[in-house]
Amino acid sequence: MNILLETVSVPTLPMVWFLLVAVLWLGFFFLEGFDFGVAMLIPVLGKNDRDRRVVVNTIGPVWDGNEVWLLTAGGAMFAAFPGWYASLFSGLYLPLLLVLVGLILRGVAFEYRSKHPGTRFRAMLDWFAIVGSFLPSLVFGVGFANFVIGLANDGLLWNGSFWGLFGPFALLGGVMLVVLFLVHGSAFIALKTKGHIHERAEAFGGRVGFGAAVLVALYVISQNVFYPATSEFGDFSLAAWAAGIVAILAIVGATLMIRKGRDGWGFILTGTTVLTLFIGMFLRMYGNLGFAQDESRPVEERLNIITAASSDTTLTIMTWAAVIFVPIVLAYQSWSYWVFSRRISTKNIPEEVSAVA
């Protein structure tokens, strides 16, 4: 029984850095979540090239900055928890390859789609964007579900099987995240556009939102029933339940708001769903970093927040860097959203395809 276990005391700096890594992942999923959704919605909302350009241009100036949250999360894991970075990235080799392939394709798609007028060229790049957004969404959904379950390991390295990563809960996680990002993306498009694209986005979000709500509810309940956030590192099961319930309420609320045409609230609530959903997962991952803990062995001989962490020196230096630079980054990134805050419509799309830089 977990309740009888003695609580392991985690040193402050690794605790802070687990929190920071979680914040970076949350930022990534909040921001790139709607990017992924927007790109997957290209064929759904865009009946012709002009429509599709409206969809793509809602994220045009900001998608790259959003993606950097992932690179920073990866870098922060490398610097703060080399053991986590090393075992996770080498273990989940093929899934990560799929993510990288997706990210390469979608990045090129945005930058190059308006550099040539050929319809086949543009259709190909749109598929790059769609597939390149679908793959990472699916893999991250499956991946984080596996972190919730706890990755098999020998105390240092992953030793599970590739096909073992696709259990029912993991598949639910993959499908759930894809659908949630679609709704999050449609809420963003509704907020950022006017005219018929705006109406289509609202119609989509108002319909599919309920599907997302069912999937989120299923996921949250399975997670908290089968994989409660309690371990020798602490009992967070109530907090995880609370976060999960907020996620469910938020996605239901978001759908209702989108149906009423309250775009701002719709987007804030889909965003809240993404954030609270992942807060629930990180609460479960606290201490174990998403790796199964063989509790018959002492904490020091397993892969976890204590053994994977960097030295206090490195963590202290990194903490200072984070304290100074994260607010600065947030400030200028927010400012860039403000600069491009105006809603766009088909009227804003220039006639010629390859306007000069």
Added chain:
Amino acid sequence: MDAVTLARWQFGITTVYHFLFVPITIAMSMLVAVLQTMWVRTGKDAYLRLTKFFGKLFLINFALGVVTGIVQEFQFGMNWSEYSRFVGDVFGAPLALEALLAFFLESTFIGLWIFGWDKLPKKLHLLAIYMAAIGTMVSAIFILAANSWMQNPVGTVFNNGRAELDGVAGFLEVLTNPVFLVTFPHVIASSYMVAGGLMAGIAGWHLAKIRRDGEQRPGDTGGYRSAVRLGAWVMLAASVVTVITGDLQSKAMTQVQPMKMAAAEALFDTERNAPFSILTIGNLDGTEEVFAIKVPGLLSILSGHEEVKGINDLREEYETQGFRQFDGSQTSIQAQYADELAANYPGLDPMPIVPVSYWTFRLMIGLGMIGAAIALFTLWMTRKDQLPAPSRLWTWAMFAMPLLPLFAISFGWIFTEMGRQPWIVAGVMPTAAGVSPTASPAEVLFSMIVYTLIYGGLAVIEVWLFLKYAKAGLPDVAPVELQTDPDAPMTFAY
């Protein structure tokens, strides 16, 4: 092939490919910022046309730099997990700082610059491209500090079974590593050679075309002339800095990695007043030298030491004393880890592949020098009000001007990384020890094929788009003003 060899090939392929886009990103962003500054200052359309023209080419290149860079960030964990685990405490910090300080800056401000022409006041919009350009430099600082640490692991102690920073002072040592201090200006200067050459090459090609066909639009001649002169002068000045810093680098390298310098010259036996061979035909170990051109004493000058240690002597030194720098010293971790290293990797041959080191070193220098000569030739051909005559030679020269230094950089990296072998961290960790135990050779091979196919396909699209826009020439420009009509078309849209 085993997992180590495959992982090395994969790192080589993806990194050399990635670095084809990096020099242009670093230096072209700043040159575009300079052109835009001239426009903001003078208000002349000529500078705006140049800004937009080279800005577009810069962006086509930048896109591939970004997407291939993502692979780099994750590759350490995927293919080199034991390296990452062993060095993460030291090596991870610069990578995280690069993302936090540089990538956010680059990506956010590039977005503001691309889409912000009619949304930001002129000076603020100009600031955006400067911020992006600064971001690329900051990125170079951290990644080169990390790489220099692999060549010369300073500021580090062996603790808890891994490499750890030797306190905050250790971190400062990593950022003031003598190898880093000379590598940074060398990489930046050589990047300016490429970007300067690119600007001059494209403009020079257009000038010859104008002489044959006349101007497409009024003002073209003046625009291309400014670009060819600016680009060629930048390239020439950058060449001088590249040579000076390269010389400092070879001295630093001789000190911290004497074996790399010996392999660069294929010098097997220690020599006083060692010569430098321009080229050798025959066996590089001197047993079957058929033909060689040698400059007496030059190697001794390059290395900064009259007596240059040869491969055989260095190998013997390694076998008896362990890894040593030129003056016999060791960094803290090299000394502390020595016993462990000797016990775990007995019989390690400390010699890199000599022909690779020898030839890449010469190709780097040779191609860079020819590139600089072309820049000089270009300045001469475009002196006063001269227009170059269209000829096959001129076209070749204009294409070669950016490509030669670009390839020189690739060879420089292959030299410095292959010359580091058999070490992944010089004198501490053998490369073979760094590879991921859980990534099977089949997985690494599969991902390598996937990357190669995607990269190959993207290269075709990139080069095609690049040439298309380079040939199209200086664009027409509309007056730039802040847009207040919410229904007006955007000045730029994807």
